[in-house]
Amino acid sequence: MASPDMSATDQPSPPVSRSTSVFRLAFGPVVWLSIFWIALLVFAAVFRDVLPLRDPDELGIRTREVEKFESPGWNAFFGGDSQGRDVFSRVVWGARPALILGVSATVIAALVGSIVGMAAGYLRGRVDLVTSVLIDIALAFPVLVLLITVRASFGNSMFVFVILFSVTGIPPYARIVRGATLSLAEREFVDAAAALGANRRRIVLRELAPNIALPVLSFAFIGFAIVIVAEGGLAFIGLSLDEITWGKLISEGTGDIQNAAHVALLPATTMFLTILAFNLLGDAIRSIVAPRQVLTQRQLSVDGERPDTAPTEVESNGTAPHEDRRVLDIVDLHTKLHTPLGDVRAVDGVTLHVDRGEALGIVGESGSGKTMLLRSIVGTFALADVSRSGTVDVAGVDMLRADPATVRHALGTRIGMVSQDPLTALNPVRRIETQLVEPMRVHLGLDKAAARARVIELLRSVGLPDPERRLRAYPHELSGGMRQRVTIAMALVNDPELLLADEPTTALDVTVQRQLLELLGELRRERTMSMVLVTHDLAVVKGYTDRVAIMYGGRVVESGPTESLFAQPRHRYTVALMQSVPDLSLPSHSELEVIDGLPPSLVDPPAGCRFAARCSSATDICRTDTPVREHVDSSHWFRCHHPVEPGELASVPVQIAETSS
């Protein structure tokens, strides 16, 4: 019972050239078996009269050739039925009506359905409405009841059955084709061509044919199977054709299930295999149209043991390390995302720390690895197979290697997280109260009333007006700014020591941005809370952090106290970032676009300095040797072969200072 789902996921890499590799992907051995089975059926249907088979109606109890309820064997492959008729002959005989009925009903339904669907999708408006009401009616009508009534009125010839199954089969085709037509008619090129004087209808028709052919064909195989099932259902309630059909054979055999199960089981299995074959083939064709997404496993693993030298004071500014001062300590963290395209080295050897009450800014373009760094701390990745190595300690808890319950408790009580978009950060179907109270109840074991009281106080402290009333609200009932205040409150719920903020204000407008940054600063001071603020906006970092780390290509390229770094940037990338700070007249969340080129691919990152390809000062050494850390002073360092010399770009930091005021 293997399905193409399995063969598709087994493929290591997604198809590059559609036409060739997709076919190989869709048509695995199971599909070829299905084609073989269908070919066998066609053969049986066509040649049933010339095959060396017994007459299916010959009564074995009279001719003595097949006994009553004879077991399957060499004499009669599928055994004999209650009157000694050869079940195998009867099953072979049933192939013809099955194919005639299935093929003709499917072809008619597909043709009519396609025309109706095209009309609805192309003309839209009233035609579309009428069609959709008609489809409503068709769906509301118990199909079996329709079949019963019509059959009672018009008899049970093959013709009546074909018409019946054609009519009831129309809606799904109409729906598929309508969808395809709608999406096509809305595309610009149709309008463009029409504007140039081309016949609009002809364009749509010409473009439509290839676009609907495969989906319709794919469904036709499944539709065929549906017809076979429907015939069986009708036969089962005694309303079949006047011929030998599989449905009839199954229905006849059911009464003898206790003493001669083969009479029902073998035709039933034939029908099952036929339906399965058609479904598999339909599914294979569909996966050509819409190649199945290759899913990576959701997996989070840790590579290697905890290094012996773990948490070392590498960035010490002369004083001895104070472990109890350290809220976050990351040493040589590597995060790899295993994807079908190869391993993405999203974080590639990052070492950094945050002391109690300190705010660290992490700055870089999108794709620099800064968000992945945050996620590596908390260990949450959407749908990915991720492995981490190195160490991440949060207030003494080893986030990579501690047992899951300890990690969860640390996440719940020591870390708070604020994400970029307040619209997607809150669960849309849960009340604010439910979401805020939950971490208190889970991690602190507070009862409902106590948790509620704390939540109200917390909401007040983040400046949300009328918190009692807001508790009953759903997220969509709040404005963007209010929602972000709620997400901040959510991060602070259990009084964390470390706040991780991933572009917390990017999605908001400028005035709200400033308010929230001020609020974060205030809350941090009140609670002596540490913060990691991830952003691409240097202006944000300047006003609200103590230290800054500049990230590029999954690595930290320069790090130092905020003032020192702004006064004396040494890495060429840091300078480039400073020069590309957006103009004040632009909304400050527009992406940095002024640095030519894109960040390097992290699947197969270049050797040497990762910024080399975009750096105007790069020389050969930059492309071969990874620059080592050079210290400006005990706390400010950079990795650059050709650092910016003091005085070289004196005007830049001033510009920044103005933006942030």
Next chain:
Amino acid sequence: MVIARRVARLVFVVFVVTFLTFFLLDRAPGDPAELKAGLNATPEVVAEIRAELGLDDPLFVRYLDWLAGAIRLDFGESLVTEGFTSWDLIREALPKTLELMILAELMAIGIAVPLAIAAARRPGGVLDRVTSAGAFGLLALPSFVLGIYLSYVVGVQLGWLPTIVDDLPGLNDDPLENLRQMFLPSLTLALALVAVYLRLLRSDLIDTLQQDYVMLAQARGLSERRILWRHALRPSSLNLTTAIGLNVAGLIGGAFIIEVLFAINGMGRLTILRVAQEDFPVVTAVVALLTVAYVTVNFIVDLLYRVIDPRIRDGVA
């Protein structure tokens, strides 16, 4: 407003479907008056009965008459069973079919939801592949084939459960025996739904699990179980709810077949018998009730959306 329009459309659908049934059965061979009069009746007697039944009126008038009665659950006398109205016969059969359908729906949801959650936890994992393949196989099994397989394995080979429903006691009188007999029929009907529900919910859950709010819930240190059941399940169940509604029509058809297979005297067997006997008032009544049932379930589904996702209630997104 939206609800009012929806109701109007549903009422319209009920009218069309019942009229269509009325029309089709009117065209069917067999004269109700002759049927009622019996074999040896003279043409005069037949004509008299015909007038009495109002069969000389135009079709549309007869439909309106019928409709006026139907609203009060008066669907007319049975033509075959003396002294019984259509409603009497239906009232006898309906509870069994309802029980079958409700049990099947509960079983289907009870099996599909945990499986979908388990599969969506690790898309592409072993469990996900096994359930996907299983669902694909189930989709290729018509209920009567599945029913035969189950009867054979569980009923005949293992001998655990009865393969036919025989003298079914009421759910109130002997609930255990009732459920014992209804188990196989309900399971057969349920398994076809399981495949559909499982596929839908699994793929919607996979989408939900990639949302920011799920990532943040993980970052709050909540357990995976809590996130799956309390955070992800509800926002992922809109399509599932739609499918439950739309599947009612299929479920009715399926129930008919299951009733024949397991010899349950429900609406299905009643309908089949009465079609064979050309007892059309009963058939029309059954169709009308089934249509109303289908339409009502789908209306409830529409309302359920608003409970599941408050954004729909407020017309956002």
